[in-house]
Amino acid sequence: DAGVTQSPTHLIKTRGQQVTLRCSPKSGHDTVSWYQQALGQGPQFIFQYYEEEERQRGNFPDRFSGHQFPNYSSELNVNALLLGDSALYLCASSKGLGNNYGYTFGSGTRLTVV
């Protein structure tokens, strides 16, 4: 059990559609980060949320947006899906900003865009 829960585990969407992925952090964690892991590549940082605000962002277009709720859970939204958005999307949680205490990854959501 990773402690970080992501849903759904698998998803198939059509090009041009929008998708929402969800993440519940490990108990006691308040910071959520999202990563995209394309096939054959390492995870790439999308953005990080803390205190319901986006604190850091990687090199991803504005089609990628997110939200963090008061209970620390988070959503990743992708608009106007492209075939190249097909990937495993990983959520990671940690406690506080600026430290790596207990940084924990979820098992991911496998998104396939057709």
Next chain:
Amino acid sequence: AQSVSQHNHHVILSEAASLELGCNYSYGGTVNLFWYVQYPGQHLQLLLKYFSGDPLVKGIKGFEAEFIKSKFSFNLRKPSVQWSDTAEYFCAVSTYNFNKFYFGSGTKLNVKP
């Protein structure tokens, strides 16, 4: 921009063989270094990490890694691999404030029984 290079994309070993996976990073400032493992169908798990101090760090399951600052390297080693070590291994770097990780492209290790 920071980058992490893993030179071996796919490694095949027999049980009891020794393992060394290479990792080099490019970043001029203070970094924190990690190795993660991803077993088939499972989430990323931390093997070991280096923040400061002794450059030789020991992790779980008999793995160790050595930080060589002059070479910008953080190679992973294990003296004797087991079939259960079959997995994908990722090297990762975070900057001093830990806000995000930069991952290498991963090395798939296949250990033959």
